[in-house]
Amino acid sequence: MDAIFSFLQQHLEAVYIVILSIFLGVEVISRVPSVLHTPLMSGANAIHGVVIIGAIIVMGEAEADNYLALVLGFLAVILGTINVVGGFVVTDRMLEMFKSKKTK
């Protein structure tokens, strides 16, 4: 219990962010035409690629002789970047098609 309390105190801002973000996420998505489900999922997929920032921090803080951290961190940076870049590009490709038919 103590652990939870002191954690809450230390991370009060973060806890607020989490709670508000939950409601925001629900609010933002609530009315989407089913046509957009796939691109939206893909876009959200790209956004959770922010995890790359954690990977960069891990990589950038790894000591030069800690090979496990170096290798895993390196792998994490690669995978995270694939998630971000691939995610946004795929979403853009999907949406490009929507646009081309709209201008018709």
Next chain:
Amino acid sequence: MLPLIYLIGSVTFIIGLKMLSNPATARKGNAIAAGGMTLAILGTIFLYRHHGQGLHNYGWIMAGLLIGGVVGLVSARRVKMTAMPEMVSLFNGMGGACAALISIVEFEYMTAVIFTGAPVRMQLVIILAGMVIGAVSFAGSVIAWGKLNGRIKDISFKGQHIFNLVILAVILLLAVVVTAALPAVTVILFVVILLLSLLYGICFVLPIGGADMPVVISLLNSFTGVAAACGGFLYNNPVMLTGGILVGSAGTILTILMCKAMNRSLKNVLIGSFGSPKAAGGSREQGAYKEITLSDTAVIMAYARKVMIVPGYGLAVAQAQHACHELETLLEARGVEVKYAIHPVAGRMPGHMNVLLAEADVPYEKLLEMEQANGQFNTTDVVLVLGANDVVNPAAKTDPASPIYGMPILDVENARSVIVNKRSMKPGYAGIENDLFFQPKTSMLFGDAKQVLQQLVAEIVNSL
């Protein structure tokens, strides 16, 4: 400076997601979110300070970004429109793996320095949560990817759900043990948790049938969001928190919306594994189906007043969207009214067909949504079903025992005649028989969708 950059990043994610939910602004929204992401990444690389110290290992970071960037860009550019859903699933898996790796490295730091005190215990809980969720998302996404491209078949056995629940319970139990053992750090248990999480991810997705795969991917997507948010807690990083949680909650809502589009509950999707043998919709006598030749089909369609095309996954697999558009323009030139009836979950993902047909330049007005299309079938002469199956299965309305019972379908049987193009009589993705094929109104036209369409076009051009 960095907090400001993170603030901008968070705001772009919110705006981006909001704009993505409207067809007119979606593309811009995606670009805005991508811009915010770039800013946040660059800001982290150059401005991040921890206890006054910047990052090092720049060579590694840049190399990783470069390799990942090239692989991501090339695979996203090269992937065929039909394989998009798999690709999204695979990218999602990468994100999950990334989150899990971060947790593993952070855990390794914990073993190096013995900490004590309450905050460390909570930190361990977050590390564990990030790893478990990330690993489940990674393993599950890879299985979903394999299932969508047909590399992995549905596997289900008796008591599978109980087995899964047991794995989950063991993971939670071990996590509690590891946390309670602080300040002693038990590496072996940590590794066991990791392995069990991967196993759980695999077992979680394996029994879920193909038709439900979009829902599962969407769910795993929100899992990865939560895993990313765990990283946000770990580094007290607001942009990871907002991005991760936003995707976590929006992804959950999206999952529920998708379930609603198919008129199924999430619980049903996760537990009532589609495609299990017992759910085969009963083995009632099937009667005979009748086949139709290409030239007959050509005649019927060329002299119809109104043709409705119902595209499905078969069209996507055969890459037949261009041939389909060709047939449509040819028929229109002869004065036949041609429309497309798009079921919300036709193909493997909602919106899949719209994207494909748009790629082939099919005009937007020709694509009818389900309700519109259902209002027009009774004035339609010929319905051409191209590789769709479950979305036109009348069992969804008539057979309460059917696993797809209650799903709204396209009422193609209201049309004068129905021509179904399939490669064989094999049941569709949900693994259930379709009575439509045995109705007197229905004729079967076997063959690969693309070839059949090309031959139809040639037939109409040459002999009619």
